[in-house]
Amino acid sequence: MRFHGWASLITAALMSTALASSPAHAVGGGGVKGGSNGQGTISASASQSRIKVTQISGPTSGKRGTLSSTDVNWKPPPCWYEPVFSPAQLKDFAENNGNGDAGLRDGWYGSKLWTDHFKDEKDAITIFTSPSTVKGYKNYNLGKDGYFWRGVAPDVVSIDDTSLCSRLMFWVPAGQIPKVENAPTPETLADYAYNKIKVPTTSVELKPTAKSTVKIPTWVWLDKGTFREVKVRAELPDTGLWAETTAKPVALHLDPGTPDAETIPASGDCTINDDGSIGEPYEKADADKTPPCGITYLHASNGTPYQLKASITWQISWKGSDGSGGDLPDGTFETTQDMNVQEIQSVNH
Structure with a gap:
């Protein structure tokens, strides 16, 4: 098992069965190919959102730029939760890569960290997240219809309170939006798109x-x-x-x-x-x-x-x-x- 960051070392020293935890923004933005549902490239970094923005009207050529808000106090939401892995994608990632973010404040380095929790049902014990003990999963929930969700923060450095959206990656059945604080809404997407308008x-x-x-x-x-x-x-x-x-x-x-x-x-x-x-x-x-x-x-x-x-x-x-x-x-x-x-x-x- 490989640990990364001082927080992980403390975790390991206190609890030999704990899973490593470190600030997620310390992890690089590596990517992993999509799993069996054919969604293409997905990111192992919590700083990369899967939100897709497409311009559907207005000029698309010539010099263009982004808008500045006239309300200096307005900011888009700093973070939210979104689906990251299907069971098949998580299995592929955990067993063939295993370096990435299991949460907005939890960077896990090493496949065993992922397989212990998401395959072998071992509880995850973390320092930064709430709840601090998370029940493990059996065999990545293969055969179930749904996704593992994680907090995402496109600009994690600017978040004043990094406890926002810090839950460890968790399971949500297909067709459902989790009933947690900072779950995404259409307004979240509208706010996110503000800075994408050209x-x-x-x-x-x-x-x-x-x-x-x-x-x-x-x-x-x-x-x-x-x-x-x-x-x-x-x-x-x-x-x-x-x-x-x-x-x-x-x-x-x-x-x-x-x-x-x-x-x-x-x-x-x-x-x-x-x-x-x-x-x-x-x-x-x-x-x-x-x-x-x-x-x-x-x-x-x-x-x-x-x-x-x-x-x-x-x-x-x-x-x-x-x-x-x-x-x-x-x-x-x-x-x-x-x-x-x-x-x-x-x-x-």
Whole structure:
């Protein structure tokens, strides 16, 4: 039997029959091929979720990036439980690999650790998990329909309380969601998908294009269709759980890059029109008009361009497999582009 980490050594010293335990994040993210149910590659690391996220609408090409939540206090759940092994997969893993995470805080190194508990019915005695003594299983539950579940934390380092989702891997019959704290829900999947949404990074159109002029409005716009809804679907295999999370563009916010400027409208927020456009394209006949979306610079940039920031606000909503749904905090994506401003009080239309 091979032990890993100080916690395992203490366990071994106190109880000769105990199974080794160490913080799960110390274990590498090794993988193991799927078992008899043909699910493909599964992970032996508790930092790897099996949630599958697929984009089902919205642009898929060009430069794209992830959203930043407008609510600085909002965070997706740090961890949850999900199915990891079928009986056949666990047998294959335990007898041919045996290095991985038996729980969010329990990294087991060595096949005997796995076979003792999951094949030979030996109770597992751990330091970090609750309950600390877990009844063993007979022959990996082969012949039974279900899965062994384990806590998963995609960013285990950031979890303030690592006791969350720390139960040792446990059995759940097929078609059931375990009645434990931090069991997955459609909202869990929606929250997880938030950071998987990719939105376009298109820069805004400007007129004048080369240089703006002090005290003459610069028109800002985006053509229709540039921004469209982005919808992603997050599914947790072998649970029947899914959620669709939709990001809808609702506004453009302009930050001129200097306090010596005025935005149009004054708030700097340009709404998105029904056809998906923002503002209005500049026409020669508009020389004496005020743009619906724009900026008036009050001082020249004097060789060092201002950094115009254009931030799109995306409204986020979701619906789930059980009919649930709701809103998540708005997200933003910001792009920056140079703005040169000249003193000459004329402009070539």
